[in-house]
Amino acid sequence: MKYCAFLRGVNVKGTNMKMADVCQVFKDAGMEEVSSILASGNIVFSSDKAVEELKEILEKAMSGHFSYEAFLFVKAKEEVELFWSGIPFEKNENLHIYAFVGVSGVEDVLMEEFQKASHTEDEKAEIINSIFYWQVPKGNTLDSTFGKILGKKSLKDRFTSRNTNTFEKILKKMNG
Structure with missing residues (x-):
């Protein structure tokens, strides 16, 4: 299923990250067909997992990799x-x-x-x-x-x- 993760607080107030690095974190966390849209933290990807599970996996991966408290919201294509x-x-x-x-x-x-x-x-x-x-x-x-x-x-x-x-x-x- 196709999803978009909307990251909060990316590239504002000192939380700077390259979208290529963010995409790599998503790939390392098991997501497929990963790409970013703009530099404001919009990551489109595919996964068979449920939204709640994806949010947990991706926030943990982002927090660990970038050493900040990650907040993101995962929405399916229909949403x-x-x-x-x-x-x-x-x-x-x-x-x-x-x-x-x-x-x-x-x-x-x-x-x-x-x-x-x-x-x-x-x-x-x-x-x-x-x-x-x-x-x-x-x-x-x-x-x-x-x-x-x-x-x-x-x-x-x-x-x-x-x-x-x-x-x-x-x-x-x-x-x-």
């Missing part, structure tokens, strides 16, 4: 397709649209935090198919009130986010 097909906002060259990959129920926590935060014009959030989507003007992602909330240590093992364009690239690779 990745939902991230792409559910985008609730119109594409706009002045806006970023992010989808959040995480533990079950994290979308409700994120929506609650979003609703408490102040927002810029055109900043919106919606939950579609239990997936939290966030639209924010380009250049405001890290400066927005909600963007700052996303960096809370209490949330670090609960989700990671990707620009929706990244999901398009991941799906092309999974279908290729």
Whole structure:
């Protein structure tokens, strides 16, 4: 079965790793047809194992190899397709649209935090198919009130986010 592992905190705040090295860790852990998409920690691979088992194996392998506390979220191809097909906002060259990959129920926590935060014009959030989507003007992602909330240590093992364009690239690779 085809999967994508979404790694959290890769190539930010001093956690730097080459994707070729990450792919090798995945291969050494028994994954097949391993490739990376962008440098933000998106690894497409094949395996016969269950998602829960894959998460455990890969977090342990990544933590051991790179000497950091690895957090990753493994999604089957069908789940990745939902991230792409559910985008609730119109594409706009002045806006970023992010989808959040995480533990079950994290979308409700994120929506609650979003609703408490102040927002810029055109900043919106919606939950579609239990997936939290966030639209924010380009250049405001890290400066927005909600963007700052996303960096809370209490949330670090609960989700990671990707620009929706990244999901398009991941799906092309999974279908290729």
